[in-house]
Amino acid sequence: MNTTRRLSGGVSKYIALALLLLFLAVMLFPFYIVTINSFKEPSEYVAGGPLSLPHGFYVQGIIDFWNRVEFGTKLANSLLISLSVAVLGVALSLLNAFALGIGRVRGRIMMLIFFMIANTLPQESLAYPIYFFAKALNIYDTQFSVILVFAVIQSAFGTYLLSSVFSTLPRDIVEAAYIDGCTKLQLLLRIILPSNLPTLSVLFTFFFIWTWNEFFLPLILLLSNAKQTVPLAIATLQGQYNMDATMSSASALMGILPCIVFFILFQRTLTRGITAGSVK
Numbered sequence: 561m562n563t564t565r566r567l568s569g570g571v572s573k574y575i576a577l578a579l580l581l582l583f584l585a586v587m588l589f590p591f592y593i594v595t596i597n598s599f600k601e602p603s604e605y606v607a608g609g610p611l612s613l614p615h616g617f618y619v620q621g622i623i624d625f626w627n628r629v630e631f632g633t634k635l636a637n638s639l640l641i642s643l644s645v646a647v648l649g650v651a652l653s654l655l656n657a658f659a660l661g662i663g664r665v666r667g668r669i670m671m672l673i674f675f676m677i678a679n680t681l682p683q684e685s686l687a688y689p690i691y692f693f694a695k696a697l698n699i700y701d702t703q704f705s706v707i708l709v710f711a712v713i714q715s716a717f718g719t720y721l722l723s724s725v726f727s728t729l730p731r732d733i734v735e736a737a738y739i740d741g742c743t744k745l746q747l748l749l750r751i752i753l754p755s756n757l758p759t760l761s762v763l764f765t766f767f768f769i770w771t772w773n774e775f776f777l778p779l780i781l782l783l784s785n786a787k788q789t790v791p792l793a794i795a796t797l798q799g800q801y802n803m804d805a806t807m808s809s810a811s812a813l814m815g816i817l818p819c820i821v822f823f824i825l826f827q828r829t830l831t832r833g834i835t836a837g838s839v840k
Contacts, residue, residue, distance in 0.1 A: 701783040706782065718767070
């Protein structure tokens with residue numbers, strides 16, 4: 561009986577492993593297609609199609625894309641905007657959640673419902689008021705306008721998430737800190753912040769990647785070519801009647817590489833944050 565159970569458990573593990581490998585292959589297949597087509601000559605793509613392997617290491621498509629869209633400038637703009645939004649978004653989320661989750665301010669439930677509704681609003685409904693808001697404040701066509709808008713949008717999700725985490729903190733800990741003479745600022749900086757660093761690091765990583773991939777609102781707010789971001793630079797390659805497949809693949813590869821590097825750098829922090837959340 562025990563032998564049968566062990567065999568059954570072993571077969572289940574192999575089936576789960578096979579399904580995971582299949583899922584991994586499906587997820588990586590688009591990256592594989594983009595990578596091999598980035599290093600093909602246009603004639604190779606026409607002759608062999610998108611699935612054929614490149615005959616050499618052709619990098620002229622990447623060089624042409626870099627020069628054509630001034631990719632270095634777009635890369636710097638995307639890094640500036642994404643990092644600023646990630647830092648500001650996490651800071652706003654922390655302060656808001658501290659007031660709602662620890663301070664238990666009046667109208668807390670209504671505020672959380674407001675933040676939850678704000679997360680569900682489509683960006684198209686925000687385009688018109690945000691455009692006139694930026695014009696009125698004279699920040700239209702600046703990176704600051706995009707940073708301000710996305711820091712607020714991302715912090716709505718962060719506030720909702722962190723408030724739920726903070727509300728589970730035992731009140732005895734908060735009251736003991738106050739009895740020991742701890743101020744609200746000391747409570748935030750010495751107790752709440754250190755104990756929730758893994759969760760904040762997960763938020764930071766998500767905010768960076770979400771902002772990096774944003775296209776619609778930067779398209780509305782950033783008019784000048786020198787201030788645009790990587791997704792907008794990639795979109796300029798798409799014509800109405802023609803498309804250079806190899807250069808488009810090169811642009812896609814250049815667009816996702818910074819995100820992959822960022823994810824690799826922070827994957828250990830991300831894993832620790834998710835694990836810490838599951839333990840709580």
